Amino acid sequence: MDTDTAILARGLRKDYRGGRVALDGVDLRVGAGTVHGLLGPNGAGKTTMVRVLATLLSFDSGRAWVAGADVVARPWVVRERIGFVGQYAAVDEVLSARRNLEMFGRLYHLGRRRSRSRAQELLERFDLVGAADRPVRTFSGGMRRRLDLAAGLVLDPRVLFLDEPTTGLDPRSRGQVWSMVRGLVAGGTTVLLTTQYLEEADRLADRISVMDTGRVIAQGTPGELKERVGGGRVEVVVGRTEELGVVAQVLERMAGAPPSVDVDALCVRAPLAGGGGALTKVVRALDEAGLDVEDIALRKPTLDEVFLALTGQEGDGSGDVGGRGSW
Amino acid sequence: MVSGGEWALGAVGGARSWSRRLGWVVADSAVVARRYLAHLVRKPDELVGTLMIPVLAVLLFGFVFGEAMGAAMGLGGDGYRDFLMPGLFALTMAFGIGNTTIAVVSDVGRGVVDRFRTLPMAPSALLVGRSMADVVAALVDLVVLVGMGLLIGWRWHLGVGAALAALGLLLLLRVAFTWVGIWLGLMVRSPESAMKFFSLVFPLAMVAETFVPAEMVPVWVAPVAEWNPLSATVLACRELFGNTAVAGQGWVAQNAVLMALVWPLVLLAVFVPLSVVRYRRLSR
Numbered sequence: 001m002d003t004d005t006a007i008l009a010r011g012l013r014k015d016y017r018g019g020r021v022a023l024d025g026v027d028l029r030v031g032a033g034t035v036h037g038l039l040g041p042n043g044a045g046k047t048t049m050v051r052v053l054a055t056l057l058s059f060d061s062g063r064a065w066v067a068g069a070d071v072v073a074r075p076w077v078v079r080e081r082i083g084f085v086g087q088y089a090a091v092d093e094v095l096s097a098r099r100n101l102e103m104f105g106r107l108y109h110l111g112r113r114r115s116r117s118r119a120q121e122l123l124e125r126f127d128l129v130g131a132a133d134r135p136v137r138t139f140s141g142g143m144r145r146r147l148d149l150a151a152g153l154v155l156d157p158r159v160l161f162l163d164e165p166t167t168g169l170d171p172r173s174r175g176q177v178w179s180m181v182r183g184l185v186a187g188g189t190t191v192l193l194t195t196q197y198l199e200e201a202d203r204l205a206d207r208i209s210v211m212d213t214g215r216v217i218a219q220g221t222p223g224e225l226k227e228r229v230g231g232g233r234v235e236v237v238v239g240r241t242e243e244l245g246v247v248a249q250v251l252e253r254m255a256g257a258p259p260s261v262d263v264d265a266l267c268v269r270a271p272l273a274g275g276g277g278a279l280t281k282v283v284r285a286l287d288e289a290g291l292d293v294e295d296i297a298l299r300k301p302t303l304d305e306v307f308l309a310l311t312g313q314e315g316d317g318s319g320d321v322g323g324r325g326s327w
Numbered sequence: 328m329v330s331g332g333e334w335a336l337g338a339v340g341g342a343r344s345w346s347r348r349l350g351w352v353v354a355d356s357a358v359v360a361r362r363y364l365a366h367l368v369r370k371p372d373e374l375v376g377t378l379m380i381p382v383l384a385v386l387l388f389g390f391v392f393g394e395a396m397g398a399a400m401g402l403g404g405d406g407y408r409d410f411l412m413p414g415l416f417a418l419t420m421a422f423g424i425g426n427t428t429i430a431v432v433s434d435v436g437r438g439v440v441d442r443f444r445t446l447p448m449a450p451s452a453l454l455v456g457r458s459m460a461d462v463v464a465a466l467v468d469l470v471v472l473v474g475m476g477l478l479i480g481w482r483w484h485l486g487v488g489a490a491l492a493a494l495g496l497l498l499l500l501r502v503a504f505t506w507v508g509i510w511l512g513l514m515v516r517s518p519e520s521a522m523k524f525f526s527l528v529f530p531l532a533m534v535a536e537t538f539v540p541a542e543m544v545p546v547w548v549a550p551v552a553e554w555n556p557l558s559a560t561v562l563a564c565r566e567l568f569g570n571t572a573v574a575g576q577g578w579v580a581q582n583a584v585l586m587a588l589v590w591p592l593v594l595l596a597v598f599v600p601l602s603v604v605r606y607r608r609l610s611r
Binding site: 051054055056058076079080082083084086087088089090091092093094095099103104106107108109135151152 | 351354355358359361362365366369370437438439441442443444445446447448452608
């Protein structure tokens with residue numbers, strides 16, 4: 001494993017009891033100092049993957065190296081070099097934020113004085129100084145998440161695992177977590193994060209692996225994946241039924257593919273590549289045709305559509321979550 | 328790609344001597360124990376909860392039923408209370424299992440254990456630390472109960488040394504029960520299912536030498552009462568405190584102090600390895 005590679009997995013396979021395949025031969029390479037996103041619906045194997053790499057879970061075959069050490073042969077070396085932030089805030093509810101961070105410092109063998117100063121540094125960095133001495137059970141979800149993240153950074157890990165770091169957070173807290181992750185990566189940390197949100201993967205990740213039923217079904221930069229999925233589609237809503245036909249003609253000319261007409265909704269939909277520029281052209285063409293449309297919108301692909309494009313089959317229904325995101 | 332390509336720092340982590348490992352187990356356990364003790368200070372309801380039953384039992388069995396129980400055993404009320412206290416000490420040690428199990432199962436459920444397991448700490452330290460904290464909590468329990476006993480006229484009669492030996496046996500029993508509780512906490516999925524086990528612990532803590540001698544329970548439960556780990560400790564404590572005892576004929580009654588050492592050690596020999604193995608394999 002070379003020093004440019006922070007995480008390397010070869011043919012990871014994990015079967016759960018009852019024969020369910022959690023990981024079905026996953027390969028993964030994450031470059032040092034980059035953010036890699038694991039994207040997929042519930043049950044895709046994202047969390048299993050992260051837990052295997054963080055030495056929490058055994059696997060049945062394959063090999064994996066994290067921060068230069070084999071996760072099976074030398075898990076304690078891996079643990080000295082990683083931070084892990086799971087789906088549920090793993091901090092002590094009764095202790096204060098400060099006591100939590102000091103305790104984790106001691107367990108990382110930083111020593112009493114260094115643990116104390118590190119706790120103070122992290123409290124300042126994560127904007128928790130004001131609440132530092134309050135029991136964690138009085139914290140809001142966002143504060144708890146920040147503390148949780150801080151606890152994963154006590155040792156300045158080379159590799160940080162984030163399992164759905166913003167699930168259940170309000171937009172403001174989500175933005176805070178994102179900017180913290182960006183700050184870490186700027187400092188040289190490698191981040192592997194799982195997410196159900198397309199937007200999150202797009203905003204944070206240098207590369208994305210799309211997972212489904214224990215396999216990586218697509219891998220690449222967000223830009224590359226967007227191309228594979230195709231652009232969005234345009235939706236035009238008109239006021240009267242008789243206008244639908246004309247709109248459909250215009251859209252077919254622009255999109256190069258037959259549009260679908262929804263008579264009940266007075267709506268015509270067509271695939272459209274090229275983003276805002278293409279939309280402008282559509283608006284202009286509709287105007288030239290003398291049409292006064294009620295509404296026109298460019299729809300981004302939803303997670304379901306991504307899966308449809310990548311696998312040729314529907315997602316498992318959790319795709320509506322990802323639909324909030326946009327590419 | 329092979330281990331030779333690992334970064335230089337890796338070699339340091341690999342060269343872990345046994346003495347250094349043991350040092351980390353002790354140091355890490357102490358950190359964890361401090362965490363649980365901080366819980367005790369900040370949320371004293373756990374301590375109060377454990378003490379409620381024995382304190383109520385002192386009042387209920389000592390005074391409400393005391394005269395009748397004493398009369399049945401030919402002891403009188405004061406004699407029965409003298410007989411009763413060592414039983415309640417041991418009962419309190421047994422009820423501590425509940426707190427241990429619930430603390431462990433909620434840590435597992437909340438993902439706190441996941442974090443501990445990704446730290447470069449000694450793998451057994453979380454469990455050892457918990458049992459250390461439990462011993463401290465048990466000491467507090469015993470101080471309160473001994474104080475309560477002294478208030479109602481209970482005394483030790485054979486000197487401070489024998490009394491401390493009896494308290495030592497009680498703490499040893501508590502340590503053993505702690506590991507039973509830890510194991511249960513790692514096996515069950517939720518505090519709710521843990522509660523179901525305690526409905527079993529409750530009669531087991533009663534069918535012992537706690538409230539009445541094994542000789543006085545029906546013949547078919549007498550062996551359970553006699554061979555109950557609790558009984559050996561109760562009998563040994565009565566012996567060491569010089570409290571009223573009902574001369575038992577059984578083998579355990581004749582060798583109570585020995586069995587009060589053997590039973591906890593057997594429980595530890597079984598449940599410490601079971602718990603450590605279970606902890607390492609959590610969620611596999």
